[in-house]
Amino acid sequence: MIHKYKLNGLNIVLDVHSGGVHLVDEITYDLLDNVEPPFEEECPKWVIEKMMRFHDERDVVTSYKEIVKLYKEGILFSEDDYEKFAAYSVASPIKAMCLLVEQDCNLRCEYCFAETGDYGLGKRMHMSFETGKKAMDFLLENSGNRENLELDFFGGEPLMNWDVVKQLVEYGRSREKEFGKRFRFTVTTNGMLLDREKMDFINREMSNVVLSVDGRKEVNDRVRKRVDGTGCYDRIMDKYKELVDLRKNENYYVRGTFTKYNLDFAEDVLHLYNEGFDQISAEPVVCEPTMSYALTEKELPAIFSEYERLANIILEHDKQGKHFNFFHFMLDLDQGPCAIKRLRGCGSGNEYVAITPEGDIYPCHQFVGIEKYKMGNLNDGTFNTDIKKEFAAAHIYSKEDCKKCWAKFYCSGGCNANNYVYTGNILTAHKLSCEMEKKRLECAIMIKAAKAAEELDAEV
Amino acid sequence: MKHIITINKANLKNTAAKGGCGKCQASCQSACKTSCTVANQKCEK
Numbered sequence: 001m002i003h004k005y006k007l008n009g010l011n012i013v014l015d016v017h018s019g020g021v022h023l024v025d026e027i028t029y030d031l032l033d034n035v036e037p038p039f040e041e042e043c044p045k046w047v048i049e050k051m052m053r054f055h056d057e058r059d060v061v062t063s064y065k066e067i068v069k070l071y072k073e074g075i076l077f078s079e080d081d082y083e084k085f086a087a088y089s090v091a092s093p094i095k096a097m098c099l100l101v102e103q104d105c106n107l108r109c110e111y112c113f114a115e116t117g118d119y120g121l122g123k124r125m126h127m128s129f130e131t132g133k134k135a136m137d138f139l140l141e142n143s144g145n146r147e148n149l150e151l152d153f154f155g156g157e158p159l160m161n162w163d164v165v166k167q168l169v170e171y172g173r174s175r176e177k178e179f180g181k182r183f184r185f186t187v188t189t190n191g192m193l194l195d196r197e198k199m200d201f202i203n204r205e206m207s208n209v210v211l212s213v214d215g216r217k218e219v220n221d222r223v224r225k226r227v228d229g230t231g232c233y234d235r236i237m238d239k240y241k242e243l244v245d246l247r248k249n250e251n252y253y254v255r256g257t258f259t260k261y262n263l264d265f266a267e268d269v270l271h272l273y274n275e276g277f278d279q280i281s282a283e284p285v286v287c288e289p290t291m292s293y294a295l296t297e298k299e300l301p302a303i304f305s306e307y308e309r310l311a312n313i314i315l316e317h318d319k320q321g322k323h324f325n326f327f328h329f330m331l332d333l334d335q336g337p338c339a340i341k342r343l344r345g346c347g348s349g350n351e352y353v354a355i356t357p358e359g360d361i362y363p364c365h366q367f368v369g370i371e372k373y374k375m376g377n378l379n380d381g382t383f384n385t386d387i388k389k390e391f392a393a394a395h396i397y398s399k400e401d402c403k404k405c406w407a408k409f410y411c412s413g414g415c416n417a418n419n420y421v422y423t424g425n426i427l428t429a430h431k432l433s434c435e436m437e438k439k440r441l442e443c444a445i446m447i448k449a450a451k452a453a454e455e456l457d458a459e460v
Numbered sequence: 461m462k463h464i465i466t467i468n469k470a471n472l473k474n475t476a477a478k479g480g481c482g483k484c485q486a487s488c489q490s491a492c493k494t495s496c497t498v499a500n501q502k503c504e505k
Contacts, residue, residue: 019472023465063463070464075471085476096486146482333468337501338479352486409472452467
């Protein structure tokens with residue numbers, strides 16, 4: 001299977017099953033519509049005749065030979081022979097945990113999927129140190145041979161339960177040697193309670209920190225509000241700058257959400273860059289389609305064009321030596337994850353779980369409150385391995401829409417939670433998410449291709 | 461090659477047989493939390 005598209009003046013061809021990325025000329029781009037395996041040694045006459053209406057015969061013949069050469073090398077029209085690996089997709093050790101240390105929040109962001117902290121459960125709760133310890137023990141004991149254990153302090157707003165966060169980090173560190181494991185702590189915060197003491201602790205102990213902000217002040221403050229209705233931008237930005245500066249600009253993200261209110265979200269990414277941040281993420285909002293800020297199919301053309309604009313902004317900045325990372329355009333074509341990892345994606349419910357302050361276990365933070373997917377509870381020792389098996393078997397070959405999709409080895413079947421929230425089934429792709437993901441991938445691959453083409457030009 | 465330039469060197473197929481060690485990061489833990497992109501992760505083998 002191949003996927004070909006034109007973007008930014010480039011003709012790009014992706015060979016789906018080898019991951020091969022090729023830049024092709026117009027003749028080859030057209031020719032690829034007319035040929036497919038099995039290939040004859042010479043270009044079929046009917047193809048030449050058809051192509052000669054628009055192209056030179058000699059070019060058609062040489063282009064065909066190049067296509068066949070790459071086919072024989074296994075990087076064009078390569079076969080899909082991964083399904084046999086998917087068949088072995090059994091339950092894995094648990095290696096990552098999202099710890100909802102605080103099911104309360106000091107902001108009232110309009111679009112919050114955690115429903116301003118309580119996940120729609122109607123109870124605002126703090127996680128006790130005891131429950132946190134049980135969660136960490138659960139992770140340590142269920143992590144098999146995995147050495148790197150990820151633990152994200154999440155909420156609500158985790159800094160509202162700061163003492164417990166610190167105690168849990170200390171507890172985790174105290175047990176690493178005994179188990180032969182290494183915790184990678186991360187924290188996702190809205191920044192409201194950041195002070196120098198917290199910054200120093202975070203920068204010492206956390207391998208990554210995610211700082212929530214949506215971009216321009218007016219965009220951020222329209223939806224990210226304090227309890228009194230005022231925006232949070234002024235309170236958090238200087239704190240974020242200080243934290244990132246103290247962190248020597250490493251291992252962090254400023255992360256925003258974009259909605260129908262800011263379909264020009266490239267401006268928000270650019271704003272964050274201009275404010276001194278170079279690791280930036282902007283996520284499409286996840287919410288009921290009836291909400292006034294919801295993204296629907298109607299918004300797709302605007303979103304596509306904005307992703308393309310953002311890709312061009314990134315390329316232009318690069319040319320001027322101004323580099324910044326946009327999370328969803330990050331792609332390593334040579335050293336990315338192995339094919340096996342790409343079969344199952346995020347690992348929710350299988351190698352990744354979320355724990356609530358009450359000790360309830362869910363497949364991930366986005367499933368919290370969905371009774372059907374409550375996997376168990378740390379206090380009564382229950383853990384439903386049938387749910388774990390269900391998630392272990394949720395791979396790109398068990399998702400009908402994914403099997404035949406060109407993007408399957410990049411999104412790995414998408415977000416199971418999005419699938420469930422929007423379609424009622426973790427195996428049914430949420431089309432809107434897919435369309436946005438595919439556009440982001442096209443842009444990401446284009447950026448790589450444009451840079452490669454530039455380097456080749458420079459060599460000539 | 462006159463018509464086609466291949467810009468990457470790796471072949472995903474070569475990673476299948478010995479892949480799946482699980483040392484890499486869970487993909488939702490970094491900066492998305494509400495979507496899934498796996499290809500931007502690093503192999504940590």
